[in-house]
Structure formats: C-alpha cells, structure tokens
Amino acid sequence: EAAVSATMKHLLTLLVMLGSFQHALPESYSCSASEFKLDGEYILGGLFDIHHRSSSVVYNRPVIVDCSRQSFTLSSYRMFQVMRFAVQEINNSSLILPNVSLGYEIFDHCSDTFNFQAILNMISRNGSIQVLRCVNEYVSKVIAVAGPFRSMESMTVAPLFAMNLIPMVNYGSSSSVLSDKWKYPSFLRTTASNKDLIQLIILIIQHFNWNWVAFVSSGDENSQNGLQLFKSKLKDTKICLAYAKELNEMSDHYEILQQLEDLSIEVIIVFARQSSAVAFIKSAIKHNIHSKVWIAGDSWSLNKNLPRLSGIKAIGTIIGITETVMPLPGFKDFVYLSHTQRNNRPTTCEQTPSGRTCNQACDLCSDVSPEEIIGENPSYSFATYSAIYAMAHALHNLLLCDIKGCSDNVTVYPFMLLQELKRSNFTILNRHIEFDSNGDPTCTSYAIVFWNQSGQAQKVGSYETDPAVDVPFSINNTKIHWYADQVPVARCSPECSEGFAKKKDGLHQCCFQCNVCPGMTYVNYTDNPYSCINCRKTEWSKPGSTFCTQRSVEYIPFTDPVAITLMFSTGVLLALTLAIVILFALNYDKPVVKSAGGPMCFLLLGCLSASSISVFFFFGKPTVTNCVLRYFLFLLFYTVCLGCFAVRSFQIVCIFKMATKFPKIHSWWVKHNGQWWLIAIVFVLQLLLLTTVFTASPPTPVNDMTSYRDQIILKCAMSRTVIMFLLLTIVLASLCFIFSYMGKDLPKNYNESKAITLYLLFLILTWITFCTASILYHGKYLQLFNAMSVLSSSYSILFCYFLPKCYIIIFQPQKNTQQHFQGIIQRYTQNISSK
Numbered sequence: 145e146a147a148v149s150a151t152m153k154h155l156l157t158l159l160v161m162l163g164s165f166q167h168a169l170p171e172s173y174s175c176s177a178s179e180f181k182l183d184g185e186y187i188l189g190g191l192f193d194i195h196h197r198s199s200s201v202v203y204n205r206p207v208i209v210d211c212s213r214q215s216f217t218l219s220s221y222r223m224f225q226v227m228r229f230a231v232q233e234i235n236n237s238s239l240i241l242p243n244v245s246l247g248y249e250i251f252d253h254c255s256d257t258f259n260f261q262a263i264l265n266m267i268s269r270n271g272s273i274q275v276l277r278c279v280n281e282y283v284s285k286v287i288a289v290a291g292p293f294r295s296m297e298s299m300t301v302a303p304l305f306a307m308n309l310i311p312m313v314n315y316g317s318s319s320s321v322l323s324d325k326w327k328y329p330s331f332l333r334t335t336a337s338n339k340d341l342i343q344l345i346i347l348i349i350q351h352f353n354w355n356w357v358a359f360v361s362s363g364d365e366n367s368q369n370g371l372q373l374f375k376s377k378l379k380d381t382k383i384c385l386a387y388a389k390e391l392n393e394m395s396d397h398y399e400i401l402q403q404l405e406d407l408s409i410e411v412i413i414v415f416a417r418q419s420s421a422v423a424f425i426k427s428a429i430k431h432n433i434h435s436k437v438w439i440a441g442d443s444w445s446l447n448k449n450l451p452r453l454s455g456i457k458a459i460g461t462i463i464g465i466t467e468t469v470m471p472l473p474g475f476k477d478f479v480y481l482s483h484t485q486r487n488n489r490p491t492t493c494e495q496t497p498s499g500r501t502c503n504q505a506c507d508l509c510s511d512v513s514p515e516e517i518i519g520e521n522p523s524y525s526f527a528t529y530s531a532i533y534a535m536a537h538a539l540h541n542l543l544l545c546d547i548k549g550c551s552d553n554v555t556v557y558p559f560m561l562l563q564e565l566k567r568s569n570f571t572i573l574n575r576h577i578e579f580d581s582n583g584d585p586t587c588t589s590y591a592i593v594f595w596n597q598s599g600q601a602q603k604v605g606s607y608e609t610d611p612a613v614d615v616p617f618s619i620n621n622t623k624i625h626w627y628a629d630q631v632p633v634a635r636c637s638p639e640c641s642e643g644f645a646k647k648k649d650g651l652h653q654c655c656f657q658c659n660v661c662p663g664m665t666y667v668n669y670t671d672n673p674y675s676c677i678n679c680r681k682t683e684w685s686k687p688g689s690t691f692c693t694q695r696s697v698e699y700i701p702f703t704d705p706v707a708i709t710l711m712f713s714t715g716v717l718l719a720l721t722l723a724i725v726i727l728f729a730l731n732y733d734k735p736v737v738k739s740a741g742g743p744m745c746f747l748l749l750g751c752l753s754a755s756s757i758s759v760f761f762f763f764g765k766p767t768v769t770n771c772v773l774r775y776f777l778f779l780l781f782y783t784v785c786l787g788c789f790a791v792r793s794f795q796i797v798c799i800f801k802m803a804t805k806f807p808k809i810h811s812w813w814v815k816h817n818g819q820w821w822l823i824a825i826v827f828v829l830q831l832l833l834l835t836t837v838f839t840a841s842p843p844t845p846v847n848d849m850t851s852y853r854d855q856i857i858l859k860c861a862m863s864r865t866v867i868m869f870l871l872l873t874i875v876l877a878s879l880c881f882i883f884s885y886m887g888k889d890l891p892k893n894y895n896e897s898k899a900i901t902l903y904l905l906f907l908i909l910t911w912i913t914f915c916t917a918s919i920l921y922h923g924k925y926l927q928l929f930n931a932m933s934v935l936s937s938s939y940s941i942l943f944c945y946f947l948p949k950c951y952i953i954i955f956q957p958q959k960n961t962q963q964h965f966q967g968i969i970q971r972y973t974q975n976i977s978s979k
C-alpha cells in the first residue's frame with residue numbers, strides 16, 4: 145500500500161511536469177494496420193500482458209520496458225483477441241450503439257510497475273496531458289479501459305485513471321483489495337473476486353470432509369490476497385492450514401514437496417499464477433510425488449498442456465475451480481479471419497521505431513496459429529467479452545441510443561460513463577451482468593473441474609453466487625475418479641468416535657487424541673467436543689455417551705405381585721392366629737394349653753399379630769410414617785415374643801432342675817409371678833430404647849443414588865444406632881437358645897424346648913440369610929426380603945410352636961389329658977433316678 149501511494153506521488157509529479165511541457169509525448173504514430181488499434185468515434189482502452197517481464201533486471205538508466213522482448217503468454221493473447229472480437233461485434237450490431245463506431249487502443253502491459261507510457265497515452269488528449277482545473281471539461285483519448293490483467297498492475301495504474309474517473313472494467317484482477325471503492329473509485333470488474341474463489345475452495349474442502357491442507361501461492365498480489373482471505377475465512381471453519389508457502393523464482397520446489405510429504409498433507413491448494421503453478425506441478429511430477437489431491441486456482445485450472453503430460457496421473461487427483469466457461473459464438477471465425485488479414489497486410493508498424501517503445505507490437509503473435517489461440521486456456525475470455533459489452537451498454541445508454549440511432553448532442557465524459565457503468569443491467573449470452581456497490585459482479589457462475597483420464601478438464605460441479613439460485617454449490621462425486629478409488633482422507637487426526645472427547649495435540653485444532661468419556665459423563669460435540677460433562681444427579685450414562693438418561697426411580701409398589709403375595713400371607717397369618725386364639729380359648733383348661741404357657745399364649749399370639757402387621761408398611765413409596773412403623777412395630781412386639789420364649793424356656797429349666805437345687809428362688813418366682821415381671825421389664829426396656837433411638841435419629845426415607853448408576857432406589861435409612869435396640873433382641877434370643885438347649889433332655893412329649901430350639905434355628909437362619917442378602921444386594925427388592933424375613937419370623941413361631949399343639953388338641957385328644965402328662969413325668973423321674 146505504501147508502495148502504491150509512493151508510486152502515485154511520483155506519477156503526479158511526473159504529470160505536472162508533463163503538463164508544463166505539452167508536447168512531451170510524441171504524436172500518435174500512425175499504425176492503422178496494427179491489431180492494437182482501431183479508429184472510431186469512441187475509443188476503448190485495453191491493457192493485456194501479452195508478454196510478461198519475469199526476470200528482475202535493475203536498470204541504471206531510464207529505459208522504457210520493451211514488452212515484445214519479454215516472455216510471451218498465449219492465454220493473454222487470446223483475451224486480447226476476445227476484446228477485438230467484442231468491439232467488432234458491437235460495431236457490426238445494429239442493436240447496440242447503432243451508427244456509432246467504436247474503436248480501441250490496446251497496449252501490451254508487461255510489467256507490474258514500469259509501463260506508464262501506455263497509461264499516459266490513454267489519459268492524454270490530443271497527445272498531451274493537461275493539469276486538471278475542472279474535471280468536467282476533460283475528455284481523454286479513451287473513454288474507458290479494459291484491464292490490466294494482474295491485480296498488482298491494476299493497483300499501480302488505477303490511481304491515474306481514478307484522477308479523471310476514467311472507468312476501468314477489469315477482466316482478470318481478482319484481489320479483494322480492489323473492491324475498496326474508497327481507494328479505487330473507478331474500478332469495476334467482470335471477473336470473480338478472490339472472496340468467491342476462496343469461498344469455493346473452502347466449500348470443496350468441506351464437501352470432502354478434509355481439514356488438513358496446504359496452500360501454495362505465488363508472489364503476486366492476486367495469490368497473496370487469496371492466501372490472506374483463505375486464512376481469515378478458516379477462522380469460521382474446522383479446517384486447518386497445515387502449511388503455506390509462497391513460490392518465487394528462487395523457490396526450491398523439491399524442498400517444498402518434501403515438507404508436504406513430511407507433514408503428510410494430502411490436499412494441496414495451488415493458488416498461484418499460471419507460470420508458477422505449472423512449474424511447481426512439473427517439479428512434482430519430476431520428483432515422483434504421488435497420491436495427492438491438488439486444488440487448482442482459476443489461473444491454471446483450465447491449462448491446456450499440463451493435463452496432457454504423461455506423469456500427471458501419478459501425482460494424484462487434480463480438481464480445479466474456474467469461472468464457468470462460456471463459448472463465444474463467432475469467435476473462432478473471427479480468429480481465422482483476422483489471422484488471414486494479418487498475414488496479407490504489409491507490416492508497416494514494425495518499420496516505425498517509435499512503435500516498439502509504445503508496446504503496441506507483437507512479433508511472435510503472427511507465428512501463433514488460430515487453432516492455438518482457440519485451443520488456449522479459455523479462462524477470463526468471457527470476463528473480457530462482458531467487460532467490453534458493459535462499456536458499450538453504458539455508452540449506449542449515455543448516448544440515449546434507440547433502434548433509430550443515437551443522439552449526437554451528448555458530450556461523453558468518462559465520469560458519466562462510470563456512473564452509467566455502475567448502473568449496468570443487461571444480459572449477454574444468457575448471463576446477467578450487474579455490479580454491486582464494490583464494482584464486483586453480483587452473480588458469477590463458477591465451475592469445479594476435474595482433470596480426467598483423457599487429459600481434459602471435465603466439469604463436475606458448480607457454484608453460483610446469485611442469491612436467487614436454490615442450490616448454490618453442488619458437486620457430482622461420481623464423476624471424480626480418485627487416485628485411490630475413494631475420496632482420500634485428509635485429516636490431521638481421524639474424527640473421534642461417538643462418546644470420545646478430543647484432547648488437543650499440538651497447535652492445530654485438527655490434531656487431537658480421543659479419550660473415552662467415563663460413565664456418568666457425556667460429551668456434546670455441538671457444545672464442546674473437548675470435555676466430558678458430568679451428568680446431573682438424577683441422570684446417568686454409560687462410558688462413551690453423548691447424552692445422559694434419566695435414572696429410574698425404584699421402590700416396591702403395593703401392586704407388585706410379590707408384595708401382594710406377602711400381604712396375603714400376612715392376612716393368612718393373622719387369620720390363623722385368630723383361629724388359634726379361639727381354639728386355645730375353648731381348650732383353656734386342657735393340659736396342652738396349660739403346658740404351652742396358658743395366658744402367656746394369648747400374649748404371644750397378640751404380639752405376633754402386632755409385629756406381623758409391620759409387613760404392610762414395607763410397600764409403597766417410603767414416607768417417614770411407614771419407615772418408622774415398619775421397624776417400630778416389629779422390633780417392639782417381636783422382642784416381647786422373644787422375651788416370652790426366653791421366660792418359658794427358663795421356666796422349663798427351673799421346673800425340672802432349679803426347683804430341686806434352689807427351692808427358695810423357685811418359690812419366690814412362683815409367688816411373685818416372676819415371669820410376668822420379666823416380660824413387662826423387657827417390654828418397657830425395648831419401648832424406651834426404641835423411643836430414644838427413634839427420636840434421636842428416626843429411620844427416614846432416602847434416595848439411594850450410589851448403589852446403582854441407572855437407578856434411584858427409594859428406601860428407609862436406618863441410623864447406625866440400630867445395633868442398640870437389636871442388642872436386647874439378640875440377648876433375648878441367645879438366652880432363649882441357651883435355656884431351650886439346656887432343657888433338651890426333658891420328657892419327650894412334654895417339652896417345648898425342642899419346638900423352641902427349632903423355632904430359634906429357623907429365626908437365626910432367616911436373619912442370617914437376610915443379612916447376607918443385604919450385604920450383597922442393594923436393589924429395591926431388599927425391602928421385599930426384609931418383609932419376607934419378618935413374615936418368616938412370625939410364621940416360624942406359628943409353625944414350630946403353636947401348630948403342633950393345635951394338632952394334639954384337634955387330632956390326638958387322648959394325649960391331651962392330665963393322666964398322659966403325669967405318665968410322661970413319672971417315666972422321666974424314674975429315668976433320672978435310675979441313672
């Protein structure tokens with residue numbers, strides 16, 4: 145930018161000087177037969193780099209660059225011919241600019257910064273340049289200019305045209321810098337801006353799901369600007385630029401290719417000027433590079449010679465981007481015709497020495513055959529053609545032309561033409577031409593091409609910038625034949641599989657490791673692919689999840705079949721208890737009932753019923769009430785039952801053993817109803833214990849989140865003090881067991897010790913089973929096991945203790961007599977005394 149403004153300052157000084165010496169420029173040398181010039185009422189300027197100065201020679205003297213000595217570019221010569229063709233077509237047409245003859249003045253523009261004679265010639269009037277006083281009065285030699293081709297050339301010459309607001313309609317400079325109308329007010333273009341080209345490249349990369357690419361540019365403004373745009377656009381994408389390199393004459397292609405190999409880059413964008421790109425690709429062939437994808441910029445994607453090289457298939461697949469090629473009807477005939485005309489006419493130009501320095505000569509051009517011109521890279525041809533048409537249309541409108549003719553009363557000032565050009569709105573060869581506020585074409589059609597087996601660029605996709613198009617970007621995958629028979633993978637790291645979080649590996653976001661997310665976490669790719677997020681407390685997930693699921697809430701409802709069975713069994717137990725109570729009441733004075741404890745039986749049966757009622761509180765959603773009741777009822781009343789049994793077995797031992805050895809204690813016991821006292825003490829003690837503990841820390845409903853990751857189990861939590869009130873129960877059970885064991889050798893039918901021992905064995909077995917289960921299993925069915933154990937404890941009393949007695953009462957009344965019992969006791973006493 146600084147360079148440009150410096151150049152500008154320089155030029156302005158030059159112009160002022162020129163203004164003071166009005167005849168500094170030579171009179172227009174007459175060279176009418178040349179292809180570079182056509183007389184007409186209105187002259188259009190043209191700048192084409194038919195030659196290009198490639199070597200950097202440093203001058204010591206002020207010399208004019210003689211373009212015809214530089215290297216020849218056939219594709220530019222083709223564009224040059226397209227301009228001539230367009231002007232002739234317009235001149236022939238009666239629809240556009242009728243009766244107005246359009247001429248042109250074309251210069252070979254072979255240097256980025258040195259060819260100002262041509263420009264000065266164009267902006268001169270009558271062979272001189274005047275210092276401006278009032279812009280309206282100035283009509284330069286040319287009313288508008290097409291070109292120059294390169295962005296850098298455009299940037300250096302644009303200020304000179306901008307001074308008089310002479311419109312520049314460009315056909316080949318795609319740098320986005322030129323869109324800035326503040327700096328380049330008279331610049332318009334019919335070719336694509338890099339903005340669209342780079343966007344298209346990014347779309348292609350995204351289409352094939354690549355993210356690890358290299359960008360090779362050349363030193364010119366066009367491709368440097370492309371690289372800049374590419375870098376800035378990458379920010380919004382997931383693509384990483386693994387490598388960027390600028391090609392110049394000194395570049396070591398081998399080294400670059402080696403670096404590309406080392407970084408295992410599969411996709412290489414070559415967005416460079418044609419000559420550099422061709423040299424680079426040729427090096428790749430030479431150095432045996434293979435299996436790569438090359439994305440060709442618009443400058444060389446339609447190159448005619450490269451696809452026909454023998455080694456080109458080995459280097460991989462080449463995909464190119466280009467503006468859609470529009471065939472120009474009549475151009476072929478025009479080229480053949482002008483070729484014959486040129487060869488038939490005497491070359492007067494070359495004889496005038498001034499012709500050379502003004503760069504309006506081309507010695508080599510006459511050697512080029514029409515076939516070569518027609519077969520040359522057609523890129524930018526339509527852009528050139530439509531640029532000329534845009535100027536003609538603007539002039540047409542400015543001259544108020546209609547079918548009859550044009551007004552001859554209008555002075556055409558360049559700035560008026562510029563205004564008219566900005567309003568351009570016409571259709572040519574079915575393509576709509578319009579400029580946006582930046583002077584860029586509003587709708588451009590791009591093609592994606594593939595260099596196929598027959599060495600041709602085959603169209604495989606398209607991209608339209610026209611917002612009215614439904615599918616702006618499309619690509620037909622089946623038309624592309626990949627070197628590997630399938631779309632190559634060009635990624636730094638393969639994408640993580642589902643449920644794996646990325647861990648960045650190095651500087652690029654495309655390079656990462658994949659780590660599986662542990663259970664109870666998930667990874668959300670849209671949100672943050674780099675971290676595993678914890679699930680909420682009420683949710684769970686497997687390892688490697690992308691989402692969490694709600695945990696199920698588990699408890700045993702009243703409708704559970706097992707619960708119903710248990711409650712039914714409890715009902716049966718209560719009914720049986722009632723039946724036994726009735727049976728015992730009816731046989732109250734019979735010895736079986738008496739030996740079973742008499743009134744104590746009713747207490748036992750009552751407590752049994754009360755404790756088994758607790759089964760009903762094990763089901764449904766746990767609440768404070770049912771948590772408390774399920775334990776309170778059972779622990780209180782079942783302990784009383786145990787107390788009864790302890791006292792019973794103690795008495796049995798007393799009656800037969802203690803009575804003889806400690807008669808005093810025995811008589812005291814009988815006299816004061818010792819058994820009832822003991823039971824009362826047990827009851828009160830347990831009641832106090834339970835009340836204290838339950839008041840301090842009552843069993844509460846809790847949500848067990850830890851036992852199962854996919855379930856929340858609703859249960860009652862018992863505090864650790866549970867041991868406290870179990871203590872009494874366990875002591876009683878142990879006492880009971882000891883006493884009943886001591887009484888095991890008592891008379892056969894009379895003793896209850898065996899029944900009590902059996903019952904206690906059942907009881908112990910039941911609770912050991914339950915304890916084992918509760919250690920191993922924490923699910924919701926533990927409640928069921930608990931209820932079952934409670935029920936089983938109750939049933940074992942019923943079955944082991946009461947049912948045998950009921951059996952005797954009902955089915956063996958002969959045993960239920962005083963004589964029978966006394967007989968047993970006598971036999972026992974004889975037995976003892978005989979020992």
Ligand SMILES: *[C@@H]1O[C@H](CO)[C@@H](O)[C@H](O)[C@H]1NC(C)=O
Binds near residue numbers: 229232233236474478
């Ligand atoms: C223009 O008209 C001339 C003479 O009629 C003809 O020879 C030439 O081919 C035409 N050119 C175009 C481009 O139509």
Ligand SMILES: *[C@@H]1O[C@H](CO)[C@@H](O)[C@H](O)[C@H]1NC(C)=O
Binds near residue numbers: 184235237245
């Ligand atoms: C322009 O076209 C007209 C026919 O429309 C032709 O008579 C005239 O010679 C052409 N001028 C030039 C310079 O070719």
Ligand SMILES: *[C@@H]1O[C@H](CO)[C@@H](O)[C@H](O)[C@H]1NC(C)=O
Binds near residue numbers: 269270
């Ligand atoms: C150009 O110069 C000629 C003669 O030198 C003169 O007659 C003519 O008026 C000049 N035209 C303009 C536009 O200055």
Ligand SMILES: *[C@@H]1O[C@H](CO)[C@@H](O)[C@H](O)[C@H]1NC(C)=O
Binds near residue numbers: 242549550
């Ligand atoms: C074009 O100009 C010629 C002579 O200059 C004239 O005879 C003809 O009528 C004009 N045509 C139109 C459409 O103005």
Ligand SMILES: *[C@@H]1O[C@H](CO)[C@@H](O)[C@H](O)[C@H]1NC(C)=O
Binds near residue numbers: 553
């Ligand atoms: C040309 O235009 C001027 C100003 O617009 C007008 O005064 C003049 O009469 C016009 N001449 C012709 C021949 O139309």
Ligand SMILES: *[C@@H]1O[C@H](CO)[C@@H](O)[C@H](O)[C@H]1NC(C)=O
Binds near residue numbers: 569570
């Ligand atoms: C361009 O011209 C067409 C008709 O030719 C018209 O419908 C359209 O509105 C015009 N567009 C603009 C931007 O003026």
Ligand SMILES: *[C@@H]1O[C@H](CO)[C@@H](O)[C@H](O)[C@H]1NC(C)=O
Binds near residue numbers: 596598601603
């Ligand atoms: C290559 O592309 C050209 C142009 O589209 C086409 O005519 C030709 O058939 C293609 N060749 C192959 C082998 O596909």
Ligand SMILES: *[C@@H]1O[C@H](CO)[C@@H](O)[C@H](O)[C@H]1NC(C)=O
Binds near residue numbers: 620621622623
């Ligand atoms: C893609 O190309 C294949 C063959 O080249 C063709 O059969 C198919 O119709 C094309 N698909 C589309 C959507 O154009």
Ligand SMILES: *[C@@H]1O[C@H](CO)[C@@H](O)[C@H](O)[C@H]1NC(C)=O
Binds near residue numbers: 669670690
């Ligand atoms: C992932 O994150 C996005 C954006 O934050 C959000 O819209 C989406 O619901 C999340 N998906 C899951 C499964 O959480």
